[in-house]
Amino acid sequence: MEKQGSYVSNIRRKSFSPTVIVIGSGFAGLAAAHALKNASFKVVVLESRDRIGGRICTDFSFGFPVDLGASWLHGVCEENPLAPLIGRLGLPLYRTSGDDSVLYDHDLESYALFDTNGHQVPQELVQNIGEVFETILKETDKIRKENSEDMSIAKAIAIVLERNPHLRQEGLAHDVLQWYLCRMEGWFATDAETISLQSWDKEVLLPGGHGLMVRGYRPVINTLAKGIDIRLRHRVTQVVRYNNSVEVMVESGKTFVADAAVVTVPVGVLKANSITFEPRLPDWKEEAIRDLSVGTENKIALHFERVFWPNVEFIGVVSSTTYGCSYFLNLHKATGYPVLVYMPAGQLAHDLEKLSDEAAAKFAFSQLQKILPDACEPIQYLVSHWGTDESSLGSYTYDGVGKSRDLFEKLRIPVDNLFFAGEATCIKYTGTVHGAFSTGLRAAEECRMRVLERYGDLRKLERTFHPVTADEAASVSVPLLISRL
Structure with missing residues (x-):
């Protein structure tokens, strides 16, 4: 599909x-x-990075x-559209919570919270304040029902x-209450002052709670990429659409020229106008x-020589402000590796x-x-930069406050x-x-x-199209491997 003259389109026809x-x-x-290749399309994927996966990044x-x-x-759960693929690959999951709520992707008893003097917060207080929150x-x-205009969750x-x-x-x-608010901010990846009161709890959560991918998401990505023509270091700068081609x-x-294009770049990249569309996209x-x-x-992943922290899933530092609060995910609990x-x-x-x-x-x-004043220095570290990475510009x-949920649907509608x-x-x-996976299908x-x-x-095309491969479809009944150490 690389443009080399008009004869390419003639051969295609x-x-x-x-x-x-x-x-x-x-x-x-x-x-x-993956789905279009199964439908007998000739597919090329253009990727700006030197790796596949986008905001999936499993580092070794x-x-x-x-x-x-x-x-x-x-x-x-089996209703999750990714369950058949994860089950077929035999990838283990570590369930961090059986709770389906936005608030708790970890069960309350899995927290160990400390004040800044290194004193552990009594577990009873952690539980009680969780319930207060x-x-x-x-x-x-009640505030939402009383006000027609939106406001931030912080103001409410x-x-x-x-x-x-x-x-x-x-x-x-x-301080513990501030820590819970800090964890909520982590779920939405933003400060409470910018989270919409009207919409913060409108997303749908599948049953079964939350599970950490013990071996990372890389095996799933690699499976989807198998047999696909992927061009790395191909940063798209312009998309021109014609009546019958792009x-x-x-x-x-x-x-590159094709009958159609599927745009899956993050919204942050679209916001930055890194890609020019001709003609311009509609106003809506x-x-x-x-x-x-x-x-x-x-x-920020810290790799240590040995484990010196409590055997819990989440270690937190409470503070008088959410900005001053911290939390660490204990990978050792789920994977056996000494990483926070x-x-x-x-x-x-x-x-x-x-x-x-x-x-x-x-x-x-x-x-x-x-x-933990006796903490030993990390022997290695890894740091992500999703906000400044030019291929993501956000997580x-x-x-957002005052923004309609219709925006997600408007972004989806084809042009x-x-x-x-x-x-x-x-x-x-x-x-x-x-x-993301379901929108690709x-x-x-x-x-x-x-x-x-x-x-x-x-x-x-009507005979050959399948949203998943035959192997994947046949494996729907393969159970997910779920652990809770």
């Missing part, structure tokens, strides 16, 4: 081989490419897998505490790109991205030293022979891997149908 360009090799892009620098991007399967959030629903919580003085906390209890230009000046599409909110959460992953979100994530990797790792370790979307996929086009499962089907409308004589 004679051979009746429909063509598509997929922009981006994350879960959405590879799901679309430590000698074992560490996910620096997405690492959980949200909804450990749930009550506060339930009370915000302030109103709740003003109306219900008994829910206010002092001293250590106040021309895509990459940074080197090389162009540009509005969706402009108004969708993108958050940032990073990971510091996970800053929102403004703290942006501030840390301004530092060198070494300085950011030192900051994370300093947070650990506050609570994932969230519901002529351009189709859109990615977590930001999934109104039900926004910000999730299975959401959906975009592939939309693309296939448009080609069928144009070339009605290609009846064979």
Whole structure:
């Protein structure tokens, strides 16, 4: 499909081989490419990075897998669209919570919280304040019903505490409450001042709780990529659509031509106008790109020679402000490797991205030293930069204050022979891997149908299209391997 003169299109028509360009090799892009290849399309995937996966990034620098991007399967159940593939590959999951709520991707008893003097917070207080936080959030629903105009969840919580003085906390209890709010900010990858009261709890959560991918997401990505023509280091700069074709230009000046294109780049990249569309996208599409909110959460993985921390899943530092709170994911609990992953979100994530990797790792370790003074220095570290990475410019979307949930759907709707996929086009499962995956399958089907409308004589396409491979379909009953150590 690389442009080498008009004869290419003539050969394509004679051979009746429909063509598509997929922009981006994350879960959405590879799901679309995989499905369209199964539908007898000639597919090429253009990827800006020197690796596949997009915001899936399983790093092996430590000698074992560490996910620096997405690492959980949200909804450990057979209904999850990724379950058949994960089950067939025999990939183990470590369930961090059986709770389906947005609030707790880890069970309350799996937390070990400390104050900045290194004293552990009594577990009873952790449990009690967790319940208080749930009550506060339930009370915000009354504020939502009273106000037609949206506000931030932070403002709504302030109103709740003003109306219900008994829910206010002092001293250590106040700091623990701030830690729970900090964890909520981590879920949305942004500060509470920017999270929509009207929409914060509107996403759909599959049953089964949350499961960590013990071996990382790389095996799943590799499976989807098998047999696909993927061009790495091909950063797309321009997309031109014609009546019956799409021309895509990459940074080197090389162009690719196809019947259609599936755009799966992150919203942050679209917001930055890194890709020029000709003719311009419709106003409603540009509005969706402009108004969708993108958050940032990073990971700083610290590899130690030995384990010196409590045998819990989450280690937290409580503080009087959410900005001062910290939390570490204990990978040793799930994988057996002596690694703690510091996970800053929102403004703290942006501030840390301004530092060198070494300085950011030192900051994370300093947070650990506050609570565990006998901590030994890490022997290795890894630092993600999702907010400044020019191929992502953010981690994932969230519901911003005053913004309609229709924006996710507007981003999804095709424009002529351009189709859109990615977590930001999934109104039900926004910000999730299975959401991105399902939108890739959906975009592939939309693309296939448009080609069928144009070339009605290609009846064979209707016979050969399957959203998943036959092997995958046959393996739906393969159970997920779930552990809880």
